[in-house]
Amino acid sequence: MSIGVNCSHCFPRHRPNSPTLVSSSSSLSSIIVCNMDTSAGPSLFPLHRCKTLHLVRHAQGIHNVDGDKNYKAYMSPEYFDAHITPLGWQQVDNLRKHVHECGLAKRIDLVITSPLLRTLQTAVGVFGGDGYTDRMDVVPLMVANAGNSGRAAISSLNCPPIVAVELCREHLGVHPCDKRRNISDYQFLFPAVDFSLIESDEDTWWKADVRETKEEVAARGQKFLNWLWTRKEKEIAIVTHSGFLFHTLSALGNDCHPLVKKEICKHFANCELRSMVIVDRSMIGFDPSTTNYPGKIPSGLDLPSDVVDEKAD
Numbered sequence: 001m002s003i004g005v006n007c008s009h010c011f012p013r014h015r016p017n018s019p020t021l022v023s024s025s026s027s028l029s030s031i032i033v034c035n036m037d038t039s040a041g042p043s044l045f046p047l048h049r050c051k052t053l054h055l056v057r058h059a060q061g062i063h064n065v066d067g068d069k070n071y072k073a074y075m076s077p078e079y080f081d082a083h084i085t086p087l088g089w090q091q092v093d094n095l096r097k098h099v100h101e102c103g104l105a106k107r108i109d110l111v112i113t114s115p116l117l118r119t120l121q122t123a124v125g126v127f128g129g130d131g132y133t134d135r136m137d138v139v140p141l142m143v144a145n146a147g148n149s150g151r152a153a154i155s156s157l158n159c160p161p162i163v164a165v166e167l168c169r170e171h172l173g174v175h176p177c178d179k180r181r182n183i184s185d186y187q188f189l190f191p192a193v194d195f196s197l198i199e200s201d202e203d204t205w206w207k208a209d210v211r212e213t214k215e216e217v218a219a220r221g222q223k224f225l226n227w228l229w230t231r232k233e234k235e236i237a238i239v240t241h242s243g244f245l246f247h248t249l250s251a252l253g254n255d256c257h258p259l260v261k262k263e264i265c266k267h268f269a270n271c272e273l274r275s276m277v278i279v280d281r282s283m284i285g286f287d288p289s290t291t292n293y294p295g296k297i298p299s300g301l302d303l304p305s306d307v308v309d310e311k312a313d
Contacts, residue, residue, distance in 0.1 A: 048289035049280040051228060054104065054237040055245060056095070056126065057268035059088035061118040063177040064270065079177040083147035084121045091271035092125035099126060099273070108160045109233035114240045115164040115198060116180050117147045120190050122271065123162055123239040129155030139191040146189040156192035160237075163194040167224040170241035172205055172212040178241075179206040214247050221248025229284040242268050 061082035066073035073079070084092070099105045105127070113123035124141040132140040132153035141162065142154040164186070170178040180186075180203045183195050212220075221244060228236065249265035256264075268274070296302060 045279045045281075046289065047291065048287055049283070051233075051278050051280075052235045052275065053228075053278060054108065054235075054273055054275050055268070056122065056237060056239045056273045057242050057245060057270060058114075058116075058118045058122040058239060059084045059091040059095075059125075059271040061085065061088060061177065067177075074175045074177055077176050079175075080179060081117045081181050082177040083117045084125075084149065086150075088118075088122075088270065089125065089149065089151065092122055095271045095273060096126045105159075107235050108237050109235050110231065111160050111162040111237045111239065112165050112168065113162060113193070113238075114169045114244070115166060115183065115186060115195065116169065116178070116241075117186075117189075119239045119241065120164070120186060120193065121147055121149060123237075124154050124190060124193070125151075126239070126271075127159055127162065127237055129157045129159045131155060141192045142190050143188070161194060162192070164198060165224070165227075166198050166205065167220055167227060168238060168240040168244055169205065171217050171243035171247070173207045174209070174211045179203055215251075217244060217247040218251035220244075221251070224248070225278060226284065228278070229280055232287055 061079075062085055063074060063076075063079035063082040065085060066076075066079075099108075108127065111123055111127045113119045121142070128141040132144075132155040138155070138157060140153040141156045141159070142151070144153040145151065164183075169180070172178060182203075183198050183201045186193070187195055225248075245268050246265065252265070254261070264276070
């Protein structure tokens with residue numbers, strides 16, 4: 001999808017009656033939700049022109065521990081493609097428990113993950129199957145001890161497909177923790193994750209001496225939202241990064257009620273999940289409704305009474 005036409009809106013999943021927020025930037029092709037008139041009532045959209053997104057920031061990585069104390073730690077080569085800490089795995093286990101207890105695990109059609117070690121570990125840990133049992137006909141989502149995790153292998157049975165997508169990577173450049181490994185390395189560690197949408201085995205996006213601007217991150221985020229409309233799935237979990245989420249969401253909603261904008265774009269904690277709805281207002285998507293019913297079967301006379309009133313007038 002090209003960037004340049006305002007086309008979709010996004011708003012908190014638990015606020016279906018929230019005002020709709022329009023981006024103040026005409027260069028963005030997707031916009032997050034809220035009417036410019038903050039006193040407006042509920043907005044109504046056809047269900048098949050909406051998607052529910054469950055946005056997740058990865059669990060605590062080894063770079064987060066020192067980085068929270070000293071920002072310069074993010075420049076350390078030892079944090080290249082940072083993996084999850086033991087505390088991070090506890091966060092994964094707690095979020096996994098939550099998504100199963102609230103019924104979300106059964107509703108998700110697809111999981112999209114950034115192709116970095118910490119997001120892959122989070123995605124398979126939260127949304128993957130149970131413990132893996134060796135079988136000739138089933139490969140695991142994650143092999144045992146992937147990324148020095150000390151964790152058992154994770155099954156690919158009874159869980160949604162997990163697809164790695166480059167567009168939702170973290171703020172690119174300079175920081176070694178945000179540089180990925182070769183895809184062939186990940187394929188060994190995460191055999192049942194789908195990496196087919198990633199074009200290059202090597203990381204050609206990350207540059208050692210060039211840091212992506214905030215505007216470039218936001219534009220990449222809008223391109224990612226547009227890409228979601230090429231997918232048939234209606235309820236999608238996205239495991240990504242704090243910087244990507246913050247800059248993507250902060251570029252939107254400037255005409256929204258301040259409290260709703262704050263709710264949408266505030267920084268994510270490690271392993272935080274927020275559910276939102278995006279709305280296709282410019283008919284980018286092509287999926288027909290799966291629940292609408294045309295009526296008049298068998299066919300018969302059905303002139304509505306209000307039409308009769310209009311004719312009488």
